[in-house]
């Protein structure tokens with residue numbers, strides 16, 4: 219039997235005072251918590267070179283300059299190290315970093331070596347903790363520059379912004395991209411506190427996933443310095459930065475939103491329910507522990523819908539629909555403040571612990587703020603996506619298990635997100651909401667600011683929710699977490715959720731009847747109808763659909779995307795200019811990849827179009843989106 223009680227490394231004191239003080243003088247800093255690391259085999263992260271049991275980073279202090287002309291960041295990373303008594307070196311992760319010099323912070327040079335690079339994992343950067351004179355240090359300062367094509371960073375030309383005047387920068391760290399601009403141990407199980415001093419040219423503002431300290435300092439050379447602190451230990455993929463011509467609008471007392479001036483009013487209106495969402499989340503699963511909850515609505519090149527960077531959620535502007543109908547996104551990123559940021563998957567093969575638990579939590583927030591009709595419809599859409607994926611890859615495909623051992627490739631977001639959420643929904647239904655909620659809350663409380671694994675949640679569910687082997691058996695806990703497919707006790711969506719829409723779909727399929735009430739439908743209902751449409755439609759049918767339902771003029775990008783995808787799947791030439799325009803400014807992988815895929819699937823018709831468009835748009839995408847499209851076009 220595999221050990222399921224986490225062994226907390228003995229290396230670690232429960233509290234310790236971190237040292238370096240680039241942004242905050244050491245004497246003014248609160249003693250910060252050092253989070254434990256897990257040492258069981260299931261918590262071993264194959265994506266890092268770090269050997270945290272020998273030496274681990276506990277605090278990162280960045281002092282960096284943003285160079286928008288060279289599209290480079292560079293400066294100093296000062297790291298506090300907790301090392302075993304006999305450890306003589308610390309191993310970091312580095313992807314394309316240029317290391318200039320490493321010292322102990324007192325001017326003494328330290329030896330370092332960059333090992334061989336292995337694709338996206340990058341290379342091990344090993345630093346000696348003992349100097350030439352034999353003195354040991356627990357502090358290293360790295361002078362460095364990120365590479366010109368740092369994978370985490372996207373530098374936007376002014377034309378790629380709403381304002382068209384100033385350049386823009388943002389980062390995306392998850393999963394293992396932050397090693398391209400920060401030399402540290404880039405593993406979700408090695409939590410670190412951090413602080414940063416960032417300089418940027420005027421008039422740009424800088425935000426980070428930490429609390430800003432005071433007003434920016436004018437450096438007198440056309441630049442300003444911004445200071446940030448994250449005093450809670452976080453997984454390093456959660457360190458994030460954005461800089462541009464951006465303004466702030468408050469939403470509630472601890473919530474607000476940043477966006478370019480041209481986008482701010484629409485952004486502020488769309489996220490108007492955020493304070494209420496935070497209150498709903500707290501009522502469900504305990505206090506919000508991060509202080510402020512702010513958001514930034516980025517330019518449309520941002521490769522994801524949202525990213526849960528602590529105290530500063532990053533959002534795509536494509537979620538703005540004018541009616542808050544895509545605000546499940548905000549609920550989702552907010553929920554990560556518990557599942558993901560507070561309790562974090564120790565390894566990426568357990569990312570259902572982040573995304574599945576969050577998707578469940580998201581739906582509970584949506585239910586509390588927008589009501590059970592909308593929540594049930596979103597559950598039904600998610601359930602349909604699980605079935606689609608299972609049909610596509612087969613119910614015995616290893617990638618359909620929630621826990622993904624190293625070497626297996628997940629069958630995608632319908633598993634990690636939707637099957638993960640369906641698991642918790644099933645437990646809720648089987649054990650009752652009250653009991654289930656108490657269990658989930660104690661899970662968050664018990665593991666706050668710590669990493670977790672599938673084995674740990676399995677043991678916890680067994681002990682604290684099921685209470686007996688027989689009940690664990692009945693709930694099928696093991697099958698849900700470790701087996702492919704969908705256990706037969708799955709809580710099915712409410713069949714009434716889409717009764718009206720599904721009747722309208724049937725009528726349309728029979729004789730082309732126009733769906734009655736389309737204008738008054740919820741966005742989820744429209745998406746359901748669009749997904750129900752026959753996959754093969756001819757040009758006349760598509761033209762009629764567009765004319766009757768105004769699909770190509772939709773202000774909701776989720777609906778517009780479904781229409782454009784359907785149009786490309788059916789070689790509908792009149793929609794090509796709009797697809798080209800869309801792909802020319804939207805970089806969100808969820809939209810970009812399937813649109814290129816739909817074109818790619820229509821070989822003789824679509825491939826020349828896809829190649830022509832991609833030749834123009836590739837350089838406007840983040841490395842994540844480029845990678846996704848490159849891969850699909852590499853396949854026959």
Ligand code: BES
Nearest residue numbers: 392393522523524525526546547550808
């Ligand atoms: N953390 C994810 C984004 C992510 C996942 C980045 C994996 C890198 C690797 C974020 O919380 C997310 O799930 N975003 C979704 C939101 C949706 C499910 C509401 C997205 O971007 O579409």
Ligand code: ZN
Nearest residue numbers: 550554573576
């Ligand atoms: Zn997520």
